[in-house]
Amino acid sequence: MIDYPLNLDLDGRVAVVIGGGRIATRKIRSLIRCHAKVTVICEQASHQIQEWSEHNDVIWIRRNWRSGDTDHAFLTIVATNNESVNTEIARSAGPNQLICVAGKTALGNFSVPAVTRRGRLTVAVATGGASPLYAKKLRDQIACNLDEDLEDYLDFLYVFRQEIIKKGLSSELKEAYLKSILQPKYHDRNNQDELMKAMNQWTRNQASETQS
Ligand SMILES: C[C@@]1(CC(=O)O)c2cc3[nH]c(cc4nc(cc5[nH]c(cc(n2)[C@H]1CCC(=O)O)[C@@](C)(CC(=O)O)[C@@H]5CCC(=O)O)C(CC(=O)O)=C4CCC(=O)O)c(CCC(=O)O)c3CC(=O)O
Ligand SMILES: NC(=O)C1=CN([C@@H]2O[C@H](COP(=O)(O)OP(=O)(O)OC[C@H]3O[C@@H](n4cnc5c(N)ncnc54)[C@H](O)[C@@H]3O)[C@@H](O)[C@H]2O)C=CC1
Known part of the structure; x- marks a missing residue:
């Protein structure tokens, strides 16, 4: 068996986390970062989870898991320290739900x-x-x-790629541009600016050619 890797858009999706210890806290941190709507179910929650709950970053339901708690979850993470509870929760999941069982991967269908x-x-x-x-x-x-400047570099690639796509070029030309922006010289900010200027000029020329 081989895993299928994917990047999930969790914005506004319901994520239910059962358990509130060290492992749950770590997984919740990344769910919040991805803007999931997080509900945590457990009696004892870490200080961090309590703080998130006070700031409405998560909904904390202060009791043990009950059957039906994950029925509306898009994604569930099971992280209690009770193996038989973890197994029961996993068994209760519907066939089309995403579920990670932190202590027993085989019971769920994804890992982190x-x-x-x-x-x-x-x-x-x-x-x-x-x-x-x-x-x-x-x-x-x-x-x-x-590289230190990777964040800026990727922003440049993103913006430039969107510009190239917008221009409605032939697929050959588009591919040539997309390849050419990967040249090492475009790691340099000045060269990026030059390229952007040239691109804008090119667009203006195209526009005036169509008008005349
Ligand atoms: C299958 C998986 C399921 C899942 O949880 O998604 C899983 C399962 C298990 N982990 C266990 C133990 C530990 N896991 C960590 C740490 C991390 N574990 C993470 C992922 C995964 N752990 C998934 C597979 C990932 C993969 O292999 O590719 C990371 C990468 C991401 C994250 O958890 O967010 C995160 C890095 C933190 C970071 O990013 O900084 C540490 C160290 C630590 O805590 O610092 C220990 C103790 C040392 C040890 O035991 O090796 C145990 C035994 C539990 C027990 O003893 O009861 C199981 C159960 C089993 O193997 O069946
Ligand atoms: N995937 C990973 O990275 C790792 C996974 N694990 C596994 O993760 C699990 C949790 O580990 P920790 O966070 O360290 O445990 P912990 O002991 O810190 O926390 C356990 C939490 O489960 C809650 N809980 C217990 N019974 C419950 C129930 N019936 N309903 C709802 N909540 C309940 C407790 O209130 C507590 O919040 C363990 O099963 C452990 O084997 C452990 C290490 C790493």
Whole structure:
């Protein structure tokens, strides 16, 4: 069996987390960052979860899990310290729900990789459960080797790519432009500005040609 990696848009989606300890707290932090609507169900929650609840970043339901709690969840994370409860929750999930069981992956249908981000860039490392610690170590090694200015560079690529797409070029020309912006010289801000100016000039020329 091989996992299918994907990037989920969780904006406004209902995510239910059962359990409120160290592991739940770590997973909730990234769910909040992705703007999920998080509900946490547990009697004992970490200080961090209590603080999120006070700031309305999560809804904390202060009791143990009950059957039906995850019926409307788009995504569920199970992280109680009670194995039989974790198993029962996993069994209650519908066939089309996303569910991660932190202590027993096989009971759910997704796992969470070790992640580092630089603006638009996401690097995710997964080892299929071989060693979460190795996933974390490799993620940290990769993070150390990422260029400082990567965030700005990706913003440049994004803006430029949108400009190129807007122009309605032939697919050959479009591909040539998209490849050419990857030249190392465009890591330099001055060259980026030059290219943007040239591109804008080109657009103006095209517009006046169509008018005349
Ligand atoms: C399958 C998976 C399911 C899932 O949780 O999604 C899973 C499962 C399990 N983890 C266990 C233990 C630990 N996990 C960590 C850390 C992380 N674990 C993460 C992911 C995953 N862990 C998924 C697979 C990822 C992959 O392999 O590719 C990371 C990457 C992301 C995250 O959790 O957000 C995060 C890095 C943190 C970061 O990003 O900084 C640490 C170290 C620490 O906590 O610092 C330990 C203790 C050391 C050890 O045991 O190795 C145990 C045994 C539990 C027990 O003993 O009861 C199981 C159960 C099992 O293996 O069946
Ligand atoms: N995926 C990962 O990264 C890792 C997963 N684990 C597993 O994750 C699980 C949780 O670990 P920790 O956060 O360290 O535990 P913890 O002991 O810090 O927290 C347990 C939480 O579960 C809650 N809980 C217990 N019974 C409940 C119930 N019936 N309904 C709702 N909530 C209930 C408690 O109130 C508490 O908030 C364990 O099963 C552990 O094996 C452990 C290490 C790493």
